[in-house]
Amino acid sequence: NAGVTQTPKFQVLKTGQSMTLQCAQDMNHNSMYWYRQDPGMGLRLIYYSASEGTTDKGEVPNGYNVSRLNKREFSLRLESAAPSQTSVYFCASSDKETQYFGPGTRLLVL
Amino acid sequence: QKEVEQNSGPLSVPEGAIASLNCTYSDRGSQSFFWYRQYSGKSPELIMSIYSNGDKEDGRFTAQLNKASQYVSLLIRDSQPSDSATYLCAVGYSGTYKYIFGTGTRLKVLA
Numbered sequence: 001n002a003g004v005t006q007t008p009k010f011q012v013l014k015t016g017q018s019m020t021l022q023c024a025q026d027m028n029h030n031s032m033y034w035y036r037q038d039p040g041m042g043l044r045l046i047y048y049s050a051s052e053g054t055t056d057k058g059e060v061p062n063g064y065n066v067s068r069l070n071k072r073e074f075s076l077r078l079e080s081a082a083p084s085q086t087s088v089y090f091c092a093s094s095d096k097e098t099q100y101f102g103p104g105t106r107l108l109v110l
Numbered sequence: 111q112k113e114v115e116q117n118s119g120p121l122s123v124p125e126g127a128i129a130s131l132n133c134t135y136s137d138r139g140s141q142s143f144f145w146y147r148q149y150s151g152k153s154p155e156l157i158m159s160i161y162s163n164g165d166k167e168d169g170r171f172t173a174q175l176n177k178a179s180q181y182v183s184l185l186i187r188d189s190q191p192s193d194s195a196t197y198l199c200a201v202g203y204s205g206t207y208k209y210i211f212g213t214g215t216r217l218k219v220l221a
Binding site: 031033035040041042043044045048050058090094097098099100101102103104 | 118142144152153154155156159198200202207208209211212213214
């Protein structure tokens with residue numbers, strides 16, 4: 001039982017490049033989330049998916065898109081990366097109340 | 111605007127002491143409350159959840175909730191150097207799937 005997995009672990013992008021962060025969970029959870037974590041800012045919700053086939057914006061959605069591919073997978077796409085998107089990205093899934101986090105992706109945009 | 115406030119710390123306590131971490135929240139509609147621990151460079155891991163007023167104990171950890179005063183706290187008894195981490199408070203709302211996280215309190219347990 002791997003829980004929540006994320007790929008890649010670390011990525012360096014140039015401004016304007018695009019990339020997709022992958023997330024998968026094997027806990028049969030309905031809800032999945034993408035957060036970013038910046039020093040002094042805590043965890044901020046980018047997008048979430050309450051169930052397969054639905055997605056909604058969180059607190060900081062600008063510059064991002066998401067796809068809930070199936071119940072297991074929830075991807076986050078940066079179409080044109082900006083230095084302000086340098087951050088640590090966490091994916092999480094939940095069974096109604098409790099959220100379980102993946103190991104994170106460290107993204108550096110130059 | 112729903113807000114969750116935590117003192118950023120660091121909170122330094124000697125080994126064996128009780129560490130007390132506090133969190134206040136702004137929205138009285140809050141229904142569920144969580145404490146996560148996050149080691150440097152790692153992901154948050156759930157320590158405690160609490161839903162009703164009062165205390166909830168789990169080993170060395172006790173969560174305390176006071177909805178009237180809109181605060182939730184975490185007590186760590188017999189603190190160990192391995193408890194040194196950032197502790198995140200999160201607040202959930204009934205009928206939604208979202209948490210609001212505080213910015214976390216950094217705890218340092220001195221050997």
